[in-house]
Amino acid sequence: MTDDRVLVLDPNGADPDAEHRTLRERGPATPVDILGVTAWSVSDPALLKRLLTHRDVSKDGRAHWPDFDRTVPVWPLALWVTQQSMFTAYGADHSRLRRLVAPAFSARRIAALQPDVEALVNGILDGLDALPAGTVADLREHLAYPLPIAVIGRLMDVPADRREEFRTVVDNVFATHLTAGEQAANTAALYGLLDALIEIKRAAPGDDMTSQLIAARDEEGDGSALSGTELRDMLLLLITAGYETTVNVIDQAVVTLLSEPEQLAHVRAGRCTWQDVVEETLRHEPAVKHLPLRYARADIPLPDGRTIRAGEAILASYAAANRHPGWHEDADRFDATRPGKDHLAFGHGIHFCLGAPLARLEATTALRLLFERFPEARLATARHEVERLPSLISNGHTTVPVRLRPAPAG
Template sequence: MADDPVLVLDPTASDHHAEHRALRARGPATRVDILGVTAWSVSDPGLLKQLLTSPHISKNARAHWPGFDDALATWPLALWVAVDNMFTAYGSDHRRLRRMIAPAFSARRVTALQADIEALVTGILDPLDALPAGAVVDLRERLAYPLPIAVVSRLMGVPEEQHAQFRTLVDRIFATTLSADEAAKNTAAVYDLLSELIESKRARPEDDMTSLLIATRDEEGDGDALSDSELRDTLLLMISAGYETTVNVIDQAVTSLLADPAQLAHVRTGRCTWHDIVEETLRHEPAVKHLPLRYALQDIPLPDGPVIRTGDAILASYAAANRHPSLHGDTADEFDATRPSKEHLAFGHGVHFCLGAPLARLEVETALRLLFERFPDMELAVPVAELAPYPTLISNGHTFLPVRLKPDGDVPR
């Protein structure tokens, strides 16, 4: 309600499910503090879908958020609202930028990547298969990380020697425990690396999306071409979104299946498919918990009385919305790959729906299928309660995922 105190979101997300329950209990939308910025967290899925498709809600902070200048100077998440790409674009600018990127994620292009993704997964699993029975492996580090990095790097033409740098810098973009100074230094470092990539591809173009975007940018007389900052920030969006989120979905899917072997049995007996597992993971533990930010272009009365005022910031709380009882009733907190409806907002909704969703689904489904075919007796090496959440209120994964791929009968359970 309007007179409720602002709920301060935990930057470490130490108990995000309890926090999401608290958000839902406060109504369809409630005021929260996200690292010092006040915003309306929207956790009701019906209201969230309404706002995500409203022409009266913008993602352009420069044009529509009175707090933009202060955020640039003091907010650790300033990059999230300052980037110059389709993530923050509104109206015709968003349509122009999305139209230029969409061909990279067409159904034909994604389908054509199937064989490459299978080969990548096989190459990642082969060294793991050589480990002795009973060996413990961090599957987040050994599978969930390297697969998306390899896929997006091939798509974008990122050389192998830059993979580790991009991973470190992107991880820090999604971090919510950095100071404003630390975040600003990370932003400078990632822009230096992107500039290096652009210069390299401009000098030696190849058959990749980065080279294509540069060629489009450099075309003379094209009023729709990318500006320098749009080129740089579009590359940042495609590399970061194409990597970080998929890591977490693989992590959460494996965790859910090993925590409840009955779900894996559903796949093996044909009661559900790997696609069902992926969709239920996206619903139950979406890769992104909260996504900053959107802004009201006019006063918006809420169903329970309060009003989102013109210029107020809005936080899409996808993870809380995905488990809302209005969508999935009393079983919303349960992972059930056989549930008839797995409706979720993991990829957003409306004009900003994630372009990379088909590719992410393909990567996760392929990784799960080949992983459990190779290691049918895999098990968690620690109780699920000991898996520490990744310390960020944006990303939704674990700090590590220790498993025994080939359990040894002599190893104590």
């Protein structure tokens, strides 16, 4: 069944499961309103993979979205389409920008981070271990957040006293309940922090990604140098993508395992691994529900006879696609022992997330060590009472309240 009426997506993401079912029921792609912008939401995984690798689908709104100039001044999600990084680059520009950072995320370099990640997790858990028995801890705030912030902070050499400021403005980038004015102010604050970081690292470069990108900005003559705008926006991309998604993966996995103890029992009995838990979390509750935006450079026929016209926007609806009943049996059920856990949580094609191996390492390590240290951990409230983030992009919770040890008897 197809439906050409425009479905208005809930900016607060209050009931994403129901909304994603509606998207799938309306056909492989359907028109939606995302905070005032009309786009084709694609929820069929086969179609989405095809579009994510289609030569006539671009991420460069300046070049390929006729509504760019009219939309940007009034759209709360303007930063998602105005930044000039590999996130929005097309063709040769994308290849040039990706080459600059790809070596930092090689399999060898990520594997070498394992001891550092374990040490960071154990340090965080030491703090939680000191809490009195029966205390309720917010594991989003006190585990899911500090780990990836510390990791990306080290990789980028963000000064420790600036990391909390970065966290606040990055959180707001994903907050789709803010007005265009509020987002514009947040973007200005974010760029202010990035400019200050560039100034600090230009004065005192080191062995870190920020210094590497500054060096690429300052090189001349080989055609690969970054522009000033690209430097800021590549830093923006690496810092925002470097922690927000990992926070949500840890958050969702903890909530699921404590709500469905039989899944935790599978791991403890050796019927699946922590890597299985992370992959099923990425499939069942991907960190990003919808990712704005892509654009058709030419008319693209759809399987149901409709057409995405040249210049129209496309919204990759990853969460809806991951649970498509044609892709996975009993797709709405979390099952860490599921033999096939294919998903689109990290994208597909040339824009596949470079940081995926790092996110997997952090999440797997955090979960393994958490449940080794606190085998009696319990969710401190009913699952339906764990409040979702007010976002149609970010897929997490406002808090993850957990009682790490039972209160003493009497």
